[in-house]
Amino acid sequence: MNRWIQTIPLIWALSWVSVAAADNHKDWRKDGTLEEKVAHIIQTLPSTANIMIEIGKRYQDLYWAAKLGKWEFAQYQVEEIEGLLEVLQIxxxxRAASTQVFLDKGxxxxxxxxxxxxxxxxxRAFQNMHAQCMSCHIVNDHAFIVLPVAPAASSSLILNLPQK
Known part of the structure; x- marks a missing residue:
């Protein structure tokens, strides 16, 4: 108990030090110049890799939704893939030109x-999409990223597939 009483002032002092240190950092969102704000916002935009991870998940969900006859959910995946690719173009x-080729053909x-x-x-539509994915990967020097023609699984709770 005595040790606990001795620790309380130390914790209190450390918390004030951390608050004081935090106050020394300028909040660019409020105090930054327009150029600083734009630079920071650009840095926070999702990378191609981030967007492709999401598309890959939806690729799996699309396949399995159709396989299970959940056509509305499958259609939703295509709509979301299209939207993600439009974000990627921005x-x-x-990568806007190669993405547009995919949107037109894939x-x-x-x-x-x-x-x-x-x-x-x-x-047939899914196989075409797969071929267009691979063409886009090749054009963008990512031919080493090879998608399965038939994804083995999906982690979507909506599809409720057993997890491996």
Whole structure:
């Protein structure tokens, strides 16, 4: 108990030191110049890798949603992939042209698949998307990133697949 009483003033003093130290840092959001604010905001934009991780998850979910006949959820994945790629075009202008090629060619066939709710129609659209993904990876010097034609699993709670 005596040791605890001796520790309380030390904790109190350290907390004040940390508060004082925090006050010495300028908050660029409030006090920064316009150039500083823009530079910091640009640094916080998601990288291509961040966006591709999200797209990869949706790629898996798309495949398994269709495989399980959850067509509305599958369609949602295509819409989200398209939206993520549009964000990529804004945040990474150097990849805008190759992303547009993918948007023009990689998502064709899904509308017919979702309308017909037919696995074979979906499978052709998905294989086309896979081929366009790989073409885009090659154009962007990332040919070493090879997607499976048929993802082995999905971690989506909505699909409720057993986890390995």
């Amino acid at each position: 945040t990474r202008p150097g 998502l064709t066939g899904f509308e017919a698949a979702f309308k017909s709710k037919d696995w074979n129609t979906f499978s």
